[in-house]
Amino acid sequence: MQNPRLAGRYAKSLVDLAQERNELEAVYADMKYLQDVCKQSKEFTNVLRSPVINADTKEKILNEIIIKNISKLSSAFVNLIVKKGREKTLPEIAHAVIDQYNEIKGIHKVKLITVSPASEELKTAIANKVKADAGLAHVELENVVNEGIIGGFQLEYNGNLVDASIARDLRDIQKQFQKNTYIRNIR
Template sequence: MSDQAVAHRYAQALFELALENNLLDRIEEELNQILRVAAESEEFRRMLDNQLIPAPEKRWVFDQIFAGKLHQLTENFFYVLLEKRRERFLTGIVKAYTKLADRQRNIIEAEVRSAAELSQEDKKDLEQKLSQSTGKNVRLIHKVDKGIIGGAIIKIGDKVLDGSIATRLQKMKEILMG
């Protein structure tokens, strides 16, 4: 079974439990909190990645860091990951869980690449227009890409709207070159 399939299976199980208990947002935040600790603490990350450390030791360390800070569902889920030796899939599980939660909330991500930083007002306007055109709540992810020279490239799901100057110049070159 692929890593992505394993991550999705665990995320799906957690998602269903969180939805059933009306804890969708809280569980997502707590999963991200665990990821932040792993990103900030090299020791914690190395401990999670080390398959030679027994699950009970990892659980003890986890409890020392997160005691009283997480909902029981999140704790139990993490304990299952440790027992099944699936903690290495945590990042993929969190991504899959977020996608499932976003689908439940009618949220889609739109990636916008532009040659320059967009103002907060421009981002809000673009988010609003994309929400109107898709009928979903849009979460905008903006990236600066100087290689597109000007304009923007918007990616929503598998659709790409390319309004970049670099692409226009390339098309013009192809026309002129015959």
């Protein structure tokens, strides 16, 4: 994130205005859509961040891709951001809006990292277990595939990491051999 403080300020103003107008759900859906577009198309994000492309061209691109698919409040906000020359922070603003929405609604993000995609039953079971153990009311589970953990899983939530991966076990064994704790026991 290039400028999280700036993104947070713009996001707070949008969230506050959306709450005033009872359009928070629509704005949240719009920001999820914008975030998905940014994730799917690196070219789109590069266009937003490009200093070579002028603001009028960026506004036309945004109108074609984004504006026609989002609510009036969100489209007015995006147009304001472009007019202020802050369009390069639009992906960060969308992320900050989603984070603030989750905070308002009491939704906690949980990231499950596995070697292969997890089944829906496993995701549900893990979400329920995290809810019960951590005392969380609402959990949004995201499954990330990372073959580097070799096997097992990693679970991240509220700044905590539960690492039950084989890669961690192998690192622990490597540390034990580097310390040579077994040599003392043999003598």
